[in-house]
Amino acid sequence: MEITAALVKELRDRSGVGMMECKKALVETGGNIDKAFDYLRKAGAAKALKKEGREAKEGVVLSYIHPGAKLGVLLELNCETDFVAKTEDFVNLGNDIAMHIAATDPLAVSSDNISNEIIEKE
Structure with missing residues (x-):
């Protein structure tokens, strides 16, 4: 073809x-x-x-506070270089992720925070 x-x-x-x-x-x-x-x-x-074993030592910490200030997200987003961390695209990605976390109201955002009860149920 x-x-x-x-x-x-x-x-x-x-x-x-x-x-x-x-x-x-x-x-x-x-x-x-x-x-x-x-x-x-x-x-x-x-x-x-x-790239799996490479360390991501750089990054940003971003926050999102929902209107009404009853819900907030604090997000750490890592990358390999400070050059990437300072780009507008990277910061926008972090802001978007934080907003999505707030919008989905997850039970946990890290596997460390999921109880065994929830794991067994799912």
């Missing part, structure tokens, strides 16, 4: 991965977009595994 620019664009829009990686995935999977998406997912997992 011919790998067209439209096919590469479709996979890129769906996956958020760069054009060259999308094209490579499509070539490897014979132009099948679903298989290419899975290929990219596995490739991403492999890249993440390579």
Whole structure:
């Protein structure tokens, strides 16, 4: 199957991965977009595994106080470099995560905070 620019664009829009990686995935999977998406997912997992042991010593501490001040979230978001920690995108990500935590009203936000009773129930 011919790998067209439209096919590469479709996979890129769906996956958020760069054009060259999308094209490579499509070539490897014979132009099948679903298989290419899975290929990219596995490739991403492999890249993440390579970075697994690296320490994230930098980061930010962010807070979100819900209107009415009855609910608040304090979030520590870590990264590998202070350069990343200072970017607007990283801070916005932290703010978005804090707002989502507040919006979902979770039982716990860390596996350490989940009681055995809840684990057994689920």
